[in-house]
Amino acid sequence: MNEPHDPANGFSWARWAGLAGFFLGIPILLALGALALGDAARREEREQRLRDRLEQAFSLLETGTNPTLLYSRLLRNLERHLYIAAQPNAARVGQMRRALTRRFPGLFTFTFLDSRGAPIPGWSDGRPPRALLQRFFQGYLALAAGRPHDLPALRTFISSFFGPLAPVDRLMSGQVLQLNPGGERSFVYLSQPRPEGMMIVHLGIEGGREHLALADLLHRAQDPRRGLSLALIDHRQPWSPQVASLPAGPAVRKAAWRALLARPQDPFRAGNRAWGRRPLTSRFSVFGCVDLSAAAGSDSPAQRRALLLLWVMTALGLWLAMHGVPPVSLSVRQTLALAFTYAAGLPLLVMALTAHDEITQRRRVLEERWHRQAERVLRQLDARFPQMIEGMRSSLQAFFRQATLSDSLRERGGKRLLARMQRRFSWDFMRIVNAAGQTVLNDFPLMSRAVETESLGMFNRWAVPILANLRSSTASGSATTGRDKTTEFLGSRATGELGALSRFDLHLGSVYFFLYPLFTRQEEAEHLAILFWSQEKLESTYLERNLLPLSRTLPDTSLLAVHRLHPTRSQPDERAVRPWRRFADRIRSPIHGLWDREETGEETTLLTGLRGSELTDFDLVAVSGDRFIREEIRRTVSEYALAGLLTLLISLAVGTVVAQAFLVPIGDLAAGVAAMERRAFSHRLPVHAPDEFGALATAFNRMLEEMADLEVARIVQEQVFPAAPLQVGGWEVFGSCRPATEVGGDYLDYFPLPGDRIMVVLGDVSGHGVAAALVVAMAKAVVGHPERPEDPVAMLQTMNAVLSPLLKKRRMMTCTALVLEPGAGRLLVANAGHSYPLQITPFSASEPGEPGFPLGARRTLDLPRQTFALTPATTIVLYTDGLVEAPMASGEPIGYARLLARAPGLCRPTAPATVAAFREWHEGLAAWNPPGDDVTILALQPVTGAKDPLAESEPGGPQRHPWPQGESPSGVVSVGTG
Numbered sequence: 001m002n003e004p005h006d007p008a009n010g011f012s013w014a015r016w017a018g019l020a021g022f023f024l025g026i027p028i029l030l031a032l033g034a035l036a037l038g039d040a041a042r043r044e045e046r047e048q049r050l051r052d053r054l055e056q057a058f059s060l061l062e063t064g065t066n067p068t069l070l071y072s073r074l075l076r077n078l079e080r081h082l083y084i085a086a087q088p089n090a091a092r093v094g095q096m097r098r099a100l101t102r103r104f105p106g107l108f109t110f111t112f113l114d115s116r117g118a119p120i121p122g123w124s125d126g127r128p129p130r131a132l133l134q135r136f137f138q139g140y141l142a143l144a145a146g147r148p149h150d151l152p153a154l155r156t157f158i159s160s161f162f163g164p165l166a167p168v169d170r171l172m173s174g175q176v177l178q179l180n181p182g183g184e185r186s187f188v189y190l191s192q193p194r195p196e197g198m199m200i201v202h203l204g205i206e207g208g209r210e211h212l213a214l215a216d217l218l219h220r221a222q223d224p225r226r227g228l229s230l231a232l233i234d235h236r237q238p239w240s241p242q243v244a245s246l247p248a249g250p251a252v253r254k255a256a257w258r259a260l261l262a263r264p265q266d267p268f269r270a271g272n273r274a275w276g277r278r279p280l281t282s283r284f285s286v287f288g289c290v291d292l293s294a295a296a297g298s299d300s301p302a303q304r305r306a307l308l309l310l311w312v313m314t315a316l317g318l319w320l321a322m323h324g325v326p327p328v329s330l331s332v333r334q335t336l337a338l339a340f341t342y343a344a345g346l347p348l349l350v351m352a353l354t355a356h357d358e359i360t361q362r363r364r365v366l367e368e369r370w371h372r373q374a375e376r377v378l379r380q381l382d383a384r385f386p387q388m389i390e391g392m393r394s395s396l397q398a399f400f401r402q403a404t405l406s407d408s409l410r411e412r413g414g415k416r417l418l419a420r421m422q423r424r425f426s427w428d429f430m431r432i433v434n435a436a437g438q439t440v441l442n443d444f445p446l447m448s449r450a451v452e453t454e455s456l457g458m459f460n461r462w463a464v465p466i467l468a469n470l471r472s473s474t475a476s477g478s479a480t481t482g483r484d485k486t487t488e489f490l491g492s493r494a495t496g497e498l499g500a501l502s503r504f505d506l507h508l509g510s511v512y513f514f515l516y517p518l519f520t521r522q523e524e525a526e527h528l529a530i531l532f533w534s535q536e537k538l539e540s541t542y543l544e545r546n547l548l549p550l551s552r553t554l555p556d557t558s559l560l561a562v563h564r565l566h567p568t569r570s571q572p573d574e575r576a577v578r579p580w581r582r583f584a585d586r587i588r589s590p591i592h593g594l595w596d597r598e599e600t601g602e603e604t605t606l607l608t609g610l611r612g613s614e615l616t617d618f619d620l621v622a623v624s625g626d627r628f629i630r631e632e633i634r635r636t637v638s639e640y641a642l643a644g645l646l647t648l649l650i651s652l653a654v655g656t657v658v659a660q661a662f663l664v665p666i667g668d669l670a671a672g673v674a675a676m677e678r679r680a681f682s683h684r685l686p687v688h689a690p691d692e693f694g695a696l697a698t699a700f701n702r703m704l705e706e707m708a709d710l711e712v713a714r715i716v717q718e719q720v721f722p723a724a725p726l727q728v729g730g731w732e733v734f735g736s737c738r739p740a741t742e743v744g745g746d747y748l749d750y751f752p753l754p755g756d757r758i759m760v761v762l763g764d765v766s767g768h769g770v771a772a773a774l775v776v777a778m779a780k781a782v783v784g785h786p787e788r789p790e791d792p793v794a795m796l797q798t799m800n801a802v803l804s805p806l807l808k809k810r811r812m813m814t815c816t817a818l819v820l821e822p823g824a825g826r827l828l829v830a831n832a833g834h835s836y837p838l839q840i841t842p843f844s845a846s847e848p849g850e851p852g853f854p855l856g857a858r859r860t861l862d863l864p865r866q867t868f869a870l871t872p873a874t875t876i877v878l879y880t881d882g883l884v885e886a887p888m889a890s891g892e893p894i895g896y897a898r899l900l901a902r903a904p905g906l907c908r909p910t911a912p913a914t915v916a917a918f919r920e921w922h923e924g925l926a927a928w929n930p931p932g933d934d935v936t937i938l939a940l941q942p943v944t945g946a947k948d949p950l951a952e953s954e955p956g957g958p959q960r961h962p963w964p965q966g967e968s969p970s971g972v973v974s975v976g977t978g
Contacts, residue, residue, distance in 0.1 A: 047292050051267065051274050053228055054290045057221035058278040059588030061232075061286045062611075064214040071213070072175040072189070072565060075201055079191040082199065088112075093123050103219075104212045109185065111200040113137050120197070132157045141193040144171060162188050175565055176203060214284055227291025235283055243287060248273060257287060333663060340655035347651075348644055355640040362636055366629045367597065367606060374554060374608035374622035375593040381550050381559065382590075385614040388542050389512065393501035396425065400516040400529060426541075428511075429532040432518070433463035440527060462515070463528040466498065470517055470525035503535065510535040510616070536569070539615050543571040557624040560584075563617055571618075580621055583607050587619040603627075665693035672700055681707045720780045721748050725911050727943055729756040729822030734911035735878070735938030736919070744934035745772025746880050747779045747815070753790050756823055760940060761795065763815035763855070764834065764880040768934050775813060778803060792817035792830035793865045800832070800855045807856035814854045816878055820870075820940060827868045827876065832861065835884075838877040838903055839868065845903040847896075875907045875914065875941040882933035883918070886926040894925050907941070914939040 064070055078096060082088040093112065100108055112123040117137025119128050132154065139149040151158070151168040158166045163179025163186070166172065172179075173192045180186050187203035203209065214232055222230040231243045243253050248270065256275035259268040268275040272293040279285045399421070421430065422443065432441040437460040501514045511532050518527040543561045551559045562577050562584040563569040570577040577584070587594050590613035598605045604626040612618045668685045675683035681704050685697040725734035735748045745765035753759050761783050765772040782788070782799045789795050795817045803813065814834035820827055829837065833854035836847035852863050884894050906917040915937045922935065 047274075050227070050290045050292055051276075054274065054276050054288065055592055056588070056594075057228060057230060057288070058276060058286055059592050059594070060221045061214060061217045061230075061278070061280055062589045062591070064210065064217045065280050067209050067213040068176045068178075068187070069564060070217075071187075071203060071209075075176065075189045075191075076174060076565075079199060083191070083194060083196065088196075090122065097123075103216050107203055107209065107212055109202040109204065111202075113197045113200070115196055117141075117197075129157070129161070132161070136161075137193065137198065140171075140190075140198075141195075143169070144173075144193045210281065211284070214280060214286075218286065222288065227293070228288070229290075230286055230288035233285040233287050235285070246287075246289065247291075248289070256289070260287075333659075336655070336659045336662060340651060340659070347647055351640065351644055351647065355637070358640075359633055359636055363629060363633055366632055367626075368595075370554070370606055370624060370629070371593070371595045371608045374557065374606075374624070375610060377550050377553055377559070378593070378608065378610040378620040378622055381546060381620060382610070382612045382614050384546065385539065385542050389501055389538070392425070393514070396501060396514050396516065396531070397499060399424070400518065425531065427531045428534050428537060429530075431460075431530045433460050433528050433530065435464065435467040435526065437461055437464045462530070466515070467517060467525050467528055512538060536617065539617060540569065540571065543615070543618070547571055554622065554624065555628045557622055560621040560623060561612075561615065561618040562621060564619060565617070569617075577621075580607065580623060583609060584619045584621055587611050587621075604629075664688065665697065668697065669700065672704065676704070676707065681705075720777065722750055726750055726752065726758065728752050728758045728820075730943050731758065731820055731822050731940065732911040732943045733758055733760060733820075733938065733940045734915055735760075735762070735936065736915055737934060737936040738919070738931065739934045740768050740882070740931050743770060743773035744768050745776060746882075746934040746936040747776045747813075748936050748938060749780065749783050750938070753819065755821075757790075758820040758822075758940075759790065759792070759795070759817070760820070760878065760938065761815065761817050762834070762878045762880070762936060762938055763813050764882075764934070764936070765813045766811050771811065775803065775807065775811060778806065779813065779815075790819065791865070792819050792828050793863050796830050796832045796855065796863055797861055800858075800861045804856050804859050809856060812854040812856040818876075818878075820876075822870075825870050827870055829866045829868065830863050831866075832863060833857070835879060835881055838875075838879070838900070840875040840877060840903050840907055841871075841873050842904060842907075845900045847900070872942045875939060877903065877914070877918065878938040878940075879918070880934060880936040882931060882935040883922055883937065885933065886922065886928065886931055886935070888925050889927045891927075894922070898925075909944045911939040911941055914941060 078100070082092060082096065097110060109125045110123065111125070111128050111133070112120045113133060114120050117134035118130055119133060136151070136154055136157065139151040139154065142149040143151060155168050158168055162172075163181075163183065165177075165181070166179045166188070172188070173190045176187050176189045178186050179188050185202040185204045187209075189199075189201040189203070191199040211234075218230055218232045222228050229246050231246055233239065233242055239257075240250070243257075246253055248256075252270050252273075256268045256270060257277065259266075260275065260277040264277060264279075269292075273289040273291055275287075275289045277285060277287045421427075427443075430441070430443045431439055434440050439460060498515050498517070501512055504511050504513050511534055513533075514529070514531040516529045517525040518529055520526050539561075547559045547561065551557055558576070560577050560580060561571040562581065567577065567581065568574050583594075583596060586596075587609035588611065590611040594607075594609040596607045596609075598607065606622075606624045606626060606629075608622040610620045612620055665688060672683060672685045675681070683704060684701050687694045687697045721737055722735070725732050727733075733750045735750065737744060737746045737748050739746065745768040747761065747763040747765070749762075750758060750760040761779075763776075763779060765775040779799055782802050783795070789798055796815055799813075799815065807813075812833075815832045816829065816834040816837060817832075818827055818829045818837065829849060830852075831849050832852045836849035839846050839848055848868060849866060850864050853861055855861070884896050884899050887893050902921060903918075906914065906921055908914045908917050918937045918939075919935070922937075
């Protein structure tokens with residue numbers, strides 16, 4: 001009889017949901033934290049890029065502070081595009097002229113010459129002199145080709161058309177030159193002379209030239225659709241109307257302006273906008289802001305996929321847990337291994353996330369550090385040029401302060417003096433002039449573009465007033481021409497620079513000049529030394545001497561000086577500079593360096609650029625590979641890898657020790673369980689330590705001792721039950737019991753009676769175990785007594801009379817007793833509350849019988865006796881309730897209906913085979929193994945091939961129903977009542 005049982009179903013779904021949420025939730029929280037940190041870093045990086053856009057826009061406007069250079073580049077690009085074909089066409093010329101007119105209204109005046117030098121109608125502005133321009137074009141073309149020319153004969157035309165400072169024996173192409181100071185058209189640009197023609201551009205509006213350049217750059221730099229807004233501030237105009245186009249309110253704009261005036265180096269942020277200000281010239285500043293709201297961005301697709309995968313894993317684990325799907329069955333060793341892997345993996349995961357962030361940040365810091373160091377070296381390179389100039393000045397003064405130079409020049413001539421000076425100072429032009437303005441010594445071994453032949457006479461005129469002033473005499477004035485006025489102006493400036501090595505801008509370039517008087521022994525200023533160096537030569541000489549030494553101050557770095565207008569003059573050479581020309585073209589500011597990086601495969605090239613403020617013709621570039629950064633990153637990765645390895649080793653060591661402390665006792669316990677399965681109850685577990693496992697081993701050993709006693713009881717109980725089938729009168733009976741524990745509460749017995757009869761007794765004591773086994777033993781004592789009754793009703797009443805006083809209703813026993821009389825073809829049945837016997841035919845299975853009270857329920861039992869007719873096609877099966885009440889995997893019990901439907905198909909030719917078929921069917925459905933209740937099955941059926949005794953004794957009697965021809969007893973039948 002089965003009692004309420006609460007099997008160990010494992011964790012509840014709520015507990016599994018909690019475990020899944022915990023173990024999967026921690027990595028998700030870590031991943032969310034890492035994503036949050038990464039998003040904050042990416043947002044900061046995007047905001048920095050937006051601020052850099054504002055700085056780049058400011059740097060672009062700084063190029064407008066040198067409009068001559070800006071317009072030179074612009075017109076050179078125009079020349080290149082116009083003459084890209086053999087002959088420029090009218091459509092291209094008209095399109096480009098209209099574009100320039102819109103950008104720079106009123107600034108340019110164009111003159112286009114054809115292949116003969118004649119102005120092209122419709123392309124040229126105004127009415128330039130046709131014949132003189134033709135002669136100029138032919139002469140200028142011959143000058144460019146190195147052939148004889150007659151340009152000196154056109155001096156008057158050249159001075160009037162281009163300006164009084166225009167040379168007649170030098171090319172003026174490729175850059176904007178100031179040839180007419182003070183005139184309406186001060187600046188001129190000439191293209192290269194070509195057989196197809198040439199382009200001449202006059203630039204006017206001296207006061208607006210700078211403003212137009214800045215306004216054009218402002219229009220190109222700002223991008224309101226992407227949040228970049230700028231305003232050009234003219235300090236001579238009211239402030240508020242100029243900033244009205246900027247976003248935000250007047251109060252915010254005014255607060256930003258004041259904050260930037262007070263602390264110009266600190267960026268000002270108001271809401272989602274970063275504001276900036278940059279002074280461009282004494283008159284103009286640029287003021288603007290960039291919208292930082294676009295920096296919020298979103299996670300990358302890979303990060304979103306990883307987060308989605310984590311969420312799916314968590315949701316799947318929770319869903320499986322909530323719907324009762326059991327987890328994967330793992331051994332204790334595997335569980336511990338996973339637990340320690342998880343415990344070690346979490347710190348490693350945190351370390352990996354930290355290491356990734358640290359390495360990314362470390363690389364950024366190292367790159368910024370290199371950029372700052374490179375920018376500092378470039379500033380040093382630019383700042384040391386004036387130091388070289390100052391060193392030259394000191395040397396020149398020391399040399400010319402010698403009192404004997406003038407006497408030596410007068411007495412012994414100048415050749416030896418000239419050789420001494422030339423070896424030491426390597427000038428481009430040197431002249432010594434006396435007080436009368438006459439040239440005493442003249443030398444220009446390498447004529448500079450900045451010092452033209454026709455301009456040399458003005459240096460003689462400088463000497464007269466300078467030496468006169470030094471000798472306390474004055475020079476008489478005289479009427480002067482326009483060129484003489486220019487000479488007097490330049491001379492007045494030069495007098496103030498006496499004894500200094502100073503920069504001077506001439507019409508074709510910049511020079512450094514040195515003026516120094518030569519005194520006699522009587523300390524009279526008798527001569528004036530005039531020395532000139534082109535700025536181009538001094539810069540090139542300086543760069544040749546300093547680029548390589550300064551490059552060595554940075555690891556794996558090359559320093560380049562890129563000439564803005566003439567790439568062939570770049571240092572160290574044009575070939576080394578060519579790959580970085582595009583980067584150099586983006587350099588705008590001498591104050592704010594340009595940083596960039598270019599990735600080529602696994603290597604990254606770092607670029608830092610700075611516009612020269614002293615080296616005015618050059619953009620300075622530092623180029624470096626990232627080998628030293630990669631080495632530093634590798635060291636950092638190695639450190640983290642070592643830390644991760646140490647963490648893993650420590651975790652493995654701790655895990656091994658802890659696992660050993662668990663696995664050894666658990667292994668002993670598993671060996672004890674295996675010994676129990678083998679029924680080797682003499683096995684004992686070793687007690688390693690007085691801890692929980694020691695207490696468990698001690699308790700287990702006590703249980704094994706008790707189990708040894710139970711084993712004896714089991715062996716005794718097995719002897720109580722019949723072990724072999726019994727055949728009497730052509731019928732066979734066999735039964736078997738499978739107890740739920742060592743000893744059970746089911747009782748089974750069958751034995752022959754006189755007259756070829758068989759008595760079968762099958763009972764079920766409530767519960768199982770030792771108490772139930774004792775009741776079974778008492779029942780066996782009654783049934784096995786020599787004076788036992790042979791009637792089934794009397795047998796049950798006798799058993800009740802013996803058991804009832806002992807059980808005292810604390811336990812009861814259901815029981816069925818039957819007597820098979822093969823000779824009479826009948827079955828006598830008495831039932832005391834037990835399951836009805838199954839009467840099985842090939843086509844049906846029924847449970848005939850009447851209910852009754854179980855043994856022990858009452859002191860006296862009044863039980864009915866039932867009689868059933870038997871046929872050779874009938875099989876009687878008795879069973880205890882453990883057969884039908886056992887639950888299946890779904891939790892539903894097997895049930896009587898399922899047993900009745902399946903019973904005809906389980907009958908076999910012999911009783912032992914039938915019992916085995918029923919037991920196999922039961923074990924295939926039951927979810928518990930071993931079973932939760934005792935299961936006893938008994939089969940009573942005719943012996944295959946035996947003759948019907950009734951048919952032999954009563955030839956004329958009624959016919960029995962033999963087996964249907966060609967059909968076995970296992971045919972499918974319907975349930976009926978017999």
